[in-house]
Amino acid sequence: MEEKKIALNGLKEDIPLAKFTSFNIGGRAKYFFEGNNKREIIKAVSLAKQEDLPFFILGGGSNLLVDDKGYQGLVIKIQNSGLKIQKENSNFKVAAGAGTSLSLLVSNAAENGLSGLEWTVGIPGTLGGAIYGNAGAFGKSMKDIVKEVEVFDAKDLQVKIYSLEDCRFDYRESIFKKDKNLIILSAVLELKKGEKKEIENKMKRYLSERKKKQPMGFACAGSVFKNPSFAQTSRRFMTDRELSAGELIERCGLKGRSIGGAKISEKHANFIINLGKAKFSDVRRLIDLIKKRVRSKFGIELEEELQYLEHPL
Numbered sequence: 146m147e148e149k150k151i152a153l154n155g156l157k158e159d160i161p162l163a164k165f166t167s168f169n170i171g172g173r174a175k176y177f178f179e180g181n182n183k184r185e186i187i188k189a190v191s192l193a194k195q196e197d198l199p200f201f202i203l204g205g206g207s208n209l210l211v212d213d214k215g216y217q218g219l220v221i222k223i224q225n226s227g228l229k230i231q232k233e234n235s236n237f238k239v240a241a242g243a244g245t246s247l248s249l250l251v252s253n254a255a256e257n258g259l260s261g262l263e264w265t266v267g268i269p270g271t272l273g274g275a276i277y278g279n280a281g282a283f284g285k286s287m288k289d290i291v292k293e294v295e296v297f298d299a300k301d302l303q304v305k306i307y308s309l310e311d312c313r314f315d316y317r318e319s320i321f322k323k324d325k326n327l328i329i330l331s332a333v334l335e336l337k338k339g340e341k342k343e344i345e346n347k348m349k350r351y352l353s354e355r356k357k358k359q360p361m362g363f364a365c366a367g368s369v370f371k372n373p374s375f376a377q378t379s380r381r382f383m384t385d386r387e388l389s390a391g392e393l394i395e396r397c398g399l400k401g402r403s404i405g406g407a408k409i410s411e412k413h414a415n416f417i418i419n420l421g422k423a424k425f426s427d428v429r430r431l432i433d434l435i436k437k438r439v440r441s442k443f444g445i446e447l448e449e450e451l452q453y454l455e456h457p458l
């Protein structure tokens with residue numbers, strides 16, 4: 146690839162990406178930049194666009210599988226953290242930078258007796274990443290609390306405000322997943338006043354549910370696959386309840402199967418864990434094996450929830 150260089154203060158070169166991901170997998174980024182505020186993020190994206198340098202937006206790296214070959218472009222890590230709470234009639238608006246962690250948001254909300262974010266307890270990553278994938282748990286998702294999103298559009302280099310409707314949220318889907326030119330800068334969430342004790346109890350309940358069902362203490366990226374639609378599974382199994390991706394994988398007898406350093410969790414079949422030295426290709430081969438088995442046994446096409454950062458060339 147032709148050597149491209151951009152003039153950006155704080156630009157780093159040849160940075161290993163594995164440590165920026167919860168999977169702890171992946172090669173090096175040719176260029177790496179930490180955007181600590183809106184201005185820096187906009188500048189980095191604009192320069193990359195101008196120089197025709199491929200760029201990738203990284204949040205907390207908790208839903209990401211990075212190629213061992215690394216990335217021959219610019220990785221921009223979103224780090225504009227911070228939040229402000231404002232009262233509006235009986236509701237409360239929380240304005241936060243895209244780089245704010247969900248854990249900071251939910252703990253702040255709980256401290257202030259604000260309800261609506263309890264279900265995010267235990268989900269790693271940033272607000273930007275959660276909006277991108279419409280993260281969800283316990284029957285709730287970001288679409289239930291997002292009021293508006295501030296976006297930098299790399300196509301026309303303009304800052305825009307997206308309303309809840311503009312975000313086109315669906316199950317683990319959003320406009321941001323479809324259009325990679327849209328970079329989430331910040332968002333306003335709408336929360337309700339609640340009882341602090343009740344909020345804390347709910348969080349405790351959710352956290353203990355998580356601990357019961359999910360593997361703890363392993364490097365992973367959360368659920369690997371989206372759950373198939375009710376229409377797909379009910380037709381196939383003549384059942385009136387949804388069948389999760391995890392159940393389908395389990396019914397294929399794949400729980401505990403490992404390739405290299407990667408393993409399908411014994412505790413939750415929709416989790417692939419890194420036993421320590423897993424490579425990108427180990428996880429990728431397990432993903433391909435799962436898809437093939439579920440397709441041939443049930444005629445259902447599983448779709449990844451996790452996102453890839455692969456070599457652009």
Ligand SMILES: Cc1cc2nc3c(=O)[nH]c(=O)nc-3n(C[C@H](O)[C@H](O)[C@H](O)COP(=O)(O)OP(=O)(O)OC[C@H]3O[C@@H](n4cnc5c(N)ncnc54)[C@H](O)[C@@H]3O)c2cc1C
Pocket residue numbers: 167201202203204205206207208209223243267268269270271272273274275276277278279280281282321327328329330365366367368452
């Ligand atoms: C133990 C564990 C449990 C989990 N449980 C859940 C769960 O219950 N529910 C759930 O939904 N997820 C869960 N996840 C997955 C993950 O935590 C969420 O999807 C999270 O919202 C990802 O945010 P992130 O900042 O880490 O995004 P990253 O992994 O950094 O990025 C994910 C995608 O979002 C894009 N992106 C990130 N920030 C921005 C931005 N500012 N603008 C534009 N694009 C952006 C990236 O380019 C990438 O394509 C879990 C993960 C782990 C490891």
